[in-house]
Amino acid sequence: MPADSGSIAKVDLDHRGRSWYVDKAVGGLVFVGGVSAIVFVMGIFVFISREGFGFVFGTLDIGEFLTSIEWRPTSENNPRYGALALIAGTAAVTGLAMLVAVPFSLGAAIFIAEFATGRTREGLKVLVELLAAIPSVVWGFIGLSIMSPLIIDTFDQPVGVGVLNSGVILGLMAAPIMTTIAEDALKAVPDSYREAAEAMGATRWQVVWQVVLPAGRNGLVAALLLGVGRGFGETMAVLMASGHAINIPTSPFDSVRALTATIAAELGDAPRGSEHYQALFTLGIFLFVITFLINLAADFAVRRGAPRG
Amino acid sequence: MLSVRGLTIRYGSDVALENVDLDVRRNEVFGIIGPAGSGKTSFLRTLNRMDEENSAMSVEGTILFNGRDIHQIRNVYNLRQRIGVVFPLPVGLPMTIYDNVALSPRLRGVKKKSKLDEIVERCLQRAALWDEVKDRLTALGSLLSGGQQQRLTIARALSQEPELLLLDEFSIAVDPVTTMRIEDVLRDLKDEMTIVMVTNLVQQARRLADRTAFFLNGDLVEVGETEELFTGEVKDQRTRDYVEGRFG
Numbered sequence: 006m007p008a009d010s011g012s013i014a015k016v017d018l019d020h021r022g023r024s025w026y027v028d029k030a031v032g033g034l035v036f037v038g039g040v041s042a043i044v045f046v047m048g049i050f051v052f053i054s055r056e057g058f059g060f061v062f063g064t065l066d067i068g069e070f071l072t073s074i075e076w077r078p079t080s081e082n083n084p085r086y087g088a089l090a091l092i093a094g095t096a097a098v099t100g101l102a103m104l105v106a107v108p109f110s111l112g113a114a115i116f117i118a119e120f121a122t123g124r125t126r127e128g129l130k131v132l133v134e135l136l137a138a139i140p141s142v143v144w145g146f147i148g149l150s151i152m153s154p155l156i157i158d159t160f161d162q163p164v165g166v167g168v169l170n171s172g173v174i175l176g177l178m179a180a181p182i183m184t185t186i187a188e189d190a191l192k193a194v195p196d197s198y199r200e201a202a203e204a205m206g207a208t209r210w211q212v213v214w215q216v217v218l219p220a221g222r223n224g225l226v227a228a229l230l231l232g233v234g235r236g237f238g239e240t241m242a243v244l245m246a247s248g249h250a251i252n253i254p255t256s257p258f259d260s261v262r263a264l265t266a267t268i269a270a271e272l273g274d275a276p277r278g279s280e281h282y283q284a285l286f287t288l289g290i291f292l293f294v295i296t297f298l299i300n301l302a303a304d305f306a307v308r309r310g311a312p313r314g
Numbered sequence: 315m316l317s318v319r320g321l322t323i324r325y326g327s328d329v330a331l332e333n334v335d336l337d338v339r340r341n342e343v344f345g346i347i348g349p350a351g352s353g354k355t356s357f358l359r360t361l362n363r364m365d366e367e368n369s370a371m372s373v374e375g376t377i378l379f380n381g382r383d384i385h386q387i388r389n390v391y392n393l394r395q396r397i398g399v400v401f402p403l404p405v406g407l408p409m410t411i412y413d414n415v416a417l418s419p420r421l422r423g424v425k426k427k428s429k430l431d432e433i434v435e436r437c438l439q440r441a442a443l444w445d446e447v448k449d450r451l452t453a454l455g456s457l458l459s460g461g462q463q464q465r466l467t468i469a470r471a472l473s474q475e476p477e478l479l480l481l482d483e484f485s486i487a488v489d490p491v492t493t494m495r496i497e498d499v500l501r502d503l504k505d506e507m508t509i510v511m512v513t514n515l516v517q518q519a520r521r522l523a524d525r526t527a528f529f530l531n532g533d534l535v536e537v538g539e540t541e542e543l544f545t546g547e548v549k550d551q552r553t554r555d556y557v558e559g560r561f562g
Contacts, residue, residue: 122369201405201467203367205418205474206395215417220408 053293057286064280065287076251076262078271078281086284088291090251094261097254098171098243099236105176106183106232111225113180114187119213130188137181141242148174148246162258164248169257171246175239179232186231190224191217223307230303234296240265264288315340315508316361316478321375323356323365330356334375334534336527343500343509345523345540347516347556352529354512358480361510362397363390379478395422398471398507402483404463406455407470411438411447414455414466418474433473440503441469442495461492468496472503479503481511485518497522516557520544528553 061067065086073087117129152174153165194217202212218225240263248260249270268285275281316338323331331353338344346354356371363384365371377384379393387393395418407414415434416424424430434451438444443465447453455466464484471479481500485493500509500522513519519526520540527537528550536543536553548554555561 197401197403197405198407200364200367201399201401201407201470202417204362204364204394204397204399204401205421205470206391206393207417207421208391211421215421216407216409 050293053286053289057283057290060280060283061287061290065284070287074251074253076267078275078284084280086287088264088288090253091262091264091267091288092291093253094168094247094251095237095263095265097168097261098175098247098263099233101168101172101257102175102179102236103229103232105173106180107229109176110180110183110187110228110232113184114191114228115213115218117184118188118191119217120209133181133184137185139178141178141239142245144174144178145242145245148242152246156258160258164258164260166246166248167258167260168247168254170248171243171261171263172257174242174246175236178239178242179235182235183228183232186228187221187225190221190228193224194220226303226307230299233299237292237296237299238265240269244269264292315380316510317378317381319376319378321357321360321373321377323353323360323374324372325356325370329532330371331529331532331534336534336537338508338510339525340508341504341506342524343504343511343522345519345526346510346512346529347514347519347526348529348535349556349561350514351531353532354529355482357529358399358482358510358512361478361480362394362399364394364399366390395474396477398474398476398479400464400467400471400479400481400484402486404460404467404487406458406463406466408454408456410452411455411458411466412451415469415473418470437469437472438466440472440499441465442499443469461488464488464492465496465499468499477507479507479509481509481513483512483514485513485515493518516559520557528556530556 070086070088071092072089073085074090074093075085075087076091077083077085113129113133117126117133121129148170149166152170156162156165156167156170198216198220199212202216207215243263244266247263247266249262249266250260251262252259254261268288271281272285275285318334318336321331321334322329334357346357348354356365359365359368359371360373361377361379361384365373379396384393407417409417412434415437416430419430419433424433435444435448438447443462446462447458447466455463458466464487468484484496488496497518500511503509511519511523523540525538526540526543528535528543530552536548536550538548539546542548543553544557
C-alpha cells in the first residue's frame with residue numbers, strides 16, 4: 006500500500022527511546038527484589054547451618070535430641086542436649102493458641118467481611134489492625150500481671166504461668182493478624198458468587214458456608230498457617246508467660262519452656278563456638294525445618310483439597 | 315403471574331425506573347429491551363427482592379407474584395427459590411459441575427444421592443450441557459468455557475424448579491452458536507415456566523418473546539405483542555426508532 010509506506014517511514018524504528026530504558030531498568034529492579042527473598046532465605050539457612058551443622062553431625066546424638074527431656078547444656082561434666090521437652094512445650098503452647106485463635110479470627114473475619122456494613126465494618130477493621138500492632142512484650146506483660154493472678158484465683162493453682170497462660174496470650178496475639186488475612190481472603194471472593202447463591206434463595210449463612218468459605222479456602226489456610234508460624238516463632242510473650250521450666254506438660258497449668266524462648270534466654274551466656282552455642286543453633290535449625298515442613302504440608306493440602314480441574 | 319403497579323426504583327436520589335405498570339402472563343416469554351441505563355436490570359433485581367442486598371437501592375410500588383405482594387412475603391428465601399435467575403456474565407461457582415447443579419436442591423434439604431443424581435442429569439440435559447460434561451461431573455464448574463458456564467448457570471437455575479425464570483442479557487458473553495442453543499432451550503422451557511428476559515439484542519427479543527416491553531431512561535415507553543412492536547403500529551415513535559436501530 007503506497008499511501009501508507011510514506012507515513013511508516015517517518016516512524017523511527019531503530020532508536021530505543023527513554024521509555025524502553027525505563028522499562029528495562031524497572032524490570033531489573035523488580036527482579037532483584039524478587040530474587041532477594043530467595044537469597045535471604047538461603048543466607049539464613051547457610052548461617053544457622055554453619056554454626057550448628059558441625060555439632061549436629063559430630064557431638065550430638067540426634068536420637069537423644071529428639072527423645073530426651075534432659076536439657077543441661079551448661080553442666081561441667083555431663084552436658085545433655087535433649088530437646089523433647091522444649092519441642093513439647095512449643096507444640097502445646099502453639100496448639101492451645103490455635104484452639105483459641107481459629108474460632109475468634111474466623112468468626113471475626115466472617116463478621117467483618119460478610120455481615121458488618123458501613124461504619125461498624127470500618128471501625129472493626131481499624132481496631133483489629135490496632136490489636137495486631139501491640140508489641141509482644143506487652144502481651145507477655147499482660148500474661149504475667151493479669152492472666153497469671155486470674156488463673157491462680159480461678160483454678161486455685163500455685164502458679165499462674167504455663168501452657169494455659171501462654172497459649173491464651175499467644176492465641177489472642179495471633180488472632181488479629183489471622184483475622185486480617187482471613188478477611189482479605191473472603192473479600193477476594195467475587196460478589197457474583199454471593200449474588201448467584203442469594204438469587205437461588207440461600208440464606209446469608211448458607212451463602213457463607215456453602216459458597217464463600219470454600220471459595221476462599223486457600224486464603225483461609227494461609228491465615229491459619231501464619232497463625233501457626235506466629236505461634237512457633239513467638240519468643241518474648243512465651244518466655245514471659247510460659248514459666249520457662251523444662252517439663253513435658255500433662256495439664257494446662259504446667260509450666261513449659263519453648264524452643265524460641267530457650268534460644269533467646271541462653272544465647273547471651275553461651276560462649277561463641279562452644280557446644281552450648283552450637284546446640285542452640287541446632288534448635289534454630291530444627292525450628293527452621295519445622296516451619297518449612299508446615300508450609301509444605303499446607304501447600305500440599307491446598308492443592309489436594311481443590312477439586313480436579 | 316406477575317403484576318407490577320407503580321414501581322419506582324431509586325439509587326439515592328437518582329431515579330432508575332419510574333412508575334412502571336406491567337403484567338406478565340403465565341407461560342409466556344416476556345422480553346424487555348432498551349438501551350444501557352434504562353432500568354432493565356434494576357427491574358429484574360426487584361422481582362426477587364435482590365434489591366434488598368444493595369443498601370443504596372430503594373423501591374416503591376407493589377409487585378404481585380401469583381397474587382401475593384412480594385414485599386409482604388415473610389420468607390424471602392422461599393420466594394427466591396421459586397424464581398430462577400441467570401446473570402449477564404456466567405457464574406460457575408468454584409465447586410464441581412455436579413455440586414453447582416446440586417446446590418439448590420441441597421439448600422432445599424434434598425439429601426438422597428439417587429435423587430440428586432437424577433436432578434443433576436435432568437437439569438444438565440435440559441440446559442443442553444449434559445453430553446459435554448457427563449464424563450467429568452467432578453471437574454470444577456468455574457473452569458468451563460464461557461458458553462458452557464452460562465448453560466451451567468441455566469441448569470442451576472432449573473434445579474430450583476422455578477415458576478419464573480429471569481434472564482439478564484444471558485448471551486452477552488456467549489458465542490452465537492451457544493446463544494442459538496440456549497434460545498432453543500428457552501423455547502422448550504416456556505411450557506413449564508414463565509420467562510422474563512432482558513436483552514440488548516432487539517432481534518433476540520423478536521425471536522423469543524411473545525410480548526415485549528421497551529424501557530428508555532427509566533420509563534416504560536411501550537409494552538405489547540412483540541410482532542406488533544416490530545411490524546405493526548407503535549404508539550410511540552421512539553419504539554420504532556429503537557427497534558429499527560436508529561438510536562440506542
